[in-house]
Amino acid sequence: MALTGLQIQKLLPKTNCKECGSSTCLAFAMRLAAKKAELSECPYVSEEARAVLSAFSEPPIRTVTIGPEARPLATGGETVLFRHEKTFVNQTGIGVAVADTLEGSELEQRLKAFRAYRFERAGETLRPDLVSVAYESGTVDRLLMTLERVAALWDRSIAVRSDDATALQAAAAKLRGRRIVLASATPATIDQLGAVAKETGSALAVAADHFNDLYTAVEKLRQNDFKEIFLELRADSLCEHYQNRALLRRAALKSGIKALGYPTIQFINTGNPVDDAIAAGMEVTRYGSLVVLPDFDPAAWVSLLALRQNIYTDPQKPIQVEPKVYSVGEPTERSPVFVTTNFSLTYFIVSGEIENAGLSAWLAIPECEGMSVLTAWAAGKFSGAKIGSFVKESGLEQQTKNRTIVIPGYVAQVSGELEEALPGWQVIVGPQEAGDIEGFVKNVLKS
Numbered sequence: 001m002a003l004t005g006l007q008i009q010k011l012l013p014k015t016n017c018k019e020c021g022s023s024t025c026l027a028f029a030m031r032l033a034a035k036k037a038e039l040s041e042c043p044y045v046s047e048e049a050r051a052v053l054s055a056f057s058e059p060p061i062r063t064v065t066i067g068p069e070a071r072p073l074a075t076g077g078e079t080v081l082f083r084h085e086k087t088f089v090n091q092t093g094i095g096v097a098v099a100d101t102l103e104g105s106e107l108e109q110r111l112k113a114f115r116a117y118r119f120e121r122a123g124e125t126l127r128p129d130l131v132s133v134a135y136e137s138g139t140v141d142r143l144l145m146t147l148e149r150v151a152a153l154w155d156r157s158i159a160v161r162s163d164d165a166t167a168l169q170a171a172a173a174k175l176r177g178r179r180i181v182l183a184s185a186t187p188a189t190i191d192q193l194g195a196v197a198k199e200t201g202s203a204l205a206v207a208a209d210h211f212n213d214l215y216t217a218v219e220k221l222r223q224n225d226f227k228e229i230f231l232e233l234r235a236d237s238l239c240e241h242y243q244n245r246a247l248l249r250r251a252a253l254k255s256g257i258k259a260l261g262y263p264t265i266q267f268i269n270t271g272n273p274v275d276d277a278i279a280a281g282m283e284v285t286r287y288g289s290l291v292v293l294p295d296f297d298p299a300a301w302v303s304l305l306a307l308r309q310n311i312y313t314d315p316q317k318p319i320q321v322e323p324k325v326y327s328v329g330e331p332t333e334r335s336p337v338f339v340t341t342n343f344s345l346t347y348f349i350v351s352g353e354i355e356n357a358g359l360s361a362w363l364a365i366p367e368c369e370g371m372s373v374l375t376a377w378a379a380g381k382f383s384g385a386k387i388g389s390f391v392k393e394s395g396l397e398q399q400t401k402n403r404t405i406v407i408p409g410y411v412a413q414v415s416g417e418l419e420e421a422l423p424g425w426q427v428i429v430g431p432q433e434a435g436d437i438e439g440f441v442k443n444v445l446k447s
C-alpha cells in the first residue's frame with residue numbers, strides 16, 4: 001500500500017513540534033512517503049496511526065530472521081531492484097548441506113572444518129552462515145540424532161530439508177526455539193507444516209513449481225497470520241531460475257504482491273562443483289536470500305564470500321579505513337613512507353603487497369572519502385598539496401628521517417606539487433598496480 005505525504009500527515013499529531021528533526025508534520029510525512037525517515041522518529045504517533053503506518057513502512061520484502069538469538073541471521077528486507085538505487089540490505093546467507101546418513105566422526109569433521117572457515121577481507125571477517133541437514137536416512141530417529149550433533153557443533157543457523165512432513169515436524173520439535181528453517185512445505189503439506197512452524201518458532205520454506213501455486217500456498221500461511229516464510233520457486237534450468245528471481249522481486253517491489261514479498265531459499269546440486277559455484281554466485285548477484293551448496297569447497301567459498309561482500313556493500317558509502325598513518329611491519333625512522341587513499345580495498349591490497357615484499361614501511365592514508373586513487377585525484381582529494389598537508393599534520397616528519405615518500409604510479413602528475421609541499425623529501429613515483437610493489441621494492445627501494 002502506497003500512501004502519499006498528505007495521507008500520512010492526516011495520521012500524524014499535527015503539532016509541528018519538530019522533535020523528529022523536520023520543521024513540520026507535513027515535512028516529516030513527505031520524508032516518510034519517500035522512505036527517507038523512520039516512523040520511530042516521531043515519539044507522538046498514536047497506536048492506531050502506528051498500526052496503519054507501520055504496515056506502510058514495512059519493506060516490500062519481509063525481513064525474516066533465523067538462527068539462535070545470540071547469532072541471528074536476517075534475510076530479506078530488501079527495498080530496491082538494483083543496488084545502485086540505494087543498497088541491498090541483508091546479504092545472502094550461504095550454507096552447506098550435510099546428510100543425516102553421515103557417520104558421526106565424518107559429520108563432526110565436516111562441521112568443525114566448516115565452523116573454522118573464515119578469512120579477512122577489506123577489514124571484515126567473512127564466514128559461512130548455515131548448515132542444512134538433509135533427511136536421507138529414512139529413519140526419523142537418525143535425523144534427530146544428527147540434528148542433535150549439528151546443534152551442538154554449529155552455533156549458527158540450521159535448516160532441515162525433507163519432503164516428509166512427519167520428519168520435518170519431529171525436527172522442528174527437536175530444535176524448538178532455535179528458529180530453524182523447515183524446507184520445504186508443498187501445497188499438499190502447507191497446512192500441517194504451517195501449524196508446526198508457528199508452534200515451534202521455526203521458519204518455513206514453501207516450495208512450488210509455478211508462481212500460482214506458490215502464491216496460493218503463501219496466502220494460506222498469511223491468512224493464518226504466519227509470516228516467517230521463505231520462497232522456493234523451482235525451475236528446470238538456471239536460465240528459468242534467473243528469470244524467476246527477477247519476476248519475484250518485481251512482483252513484490254513494483255506490483256506490491258505481498259504473498260511474493262518474502263526472502264528466498266535455494267538448494268543447489270547440479271552434480272558439478274563448478275556449476276554449483278556458478279549457480280550460487282548467481283543467487284548472490286540476483287536476489288538470493290539463502291543458498292545451500294552440496295559441498296564445502298574452500299576454493300569456491302572464497303570467491304562466493306568475496307562476491308557477496310562486493311554486492312552487499314552500500315554503493316553510496318564505499319568501505320573505507322580511518323585516515324591516519326599505519327605501520328606495515330615494524331617501521332623505524334629509516335623506513336620509507338607509502339601513500340594511498342582510504343578506500344578499504346586499496347588500503348588492504350597495498351599494505352599486503354608491502355608486507356609481501358618483506359619491507360617495513362609507514363603507510364600514509366589521507367582522507368579521500370573512500371575513493372580509489374584515480375577517482376580521488378579527479379575529485380581534487382588526492383592532490384600533491386593535500387598529501388603534503390596530511391603528512392605534516394600527521395606528525396610523520398618527526399617519525400621518519402628517511403624522508404622518502406612513494407606515491408601511486410597513477411598520480412605521477414602530483415609529484416612536482418608534492419615536492420613543493422614537502423621540501424627536503426624525495427618523492428618517488430611507485431608502480432600503478434599494487435601487484436608490482438614487490439618488484440618495485442626489490443628493484444628501486446632496496447637497490
Ligand code: SF4
Pocket residue numbers: 012013014015016017018019020021022023024025028041042043044045
Ligand atoms: S515529532 Fe511528530 S508531532 Fe512533532 S513535528 Fe515531527 S511528526 Fe509532527
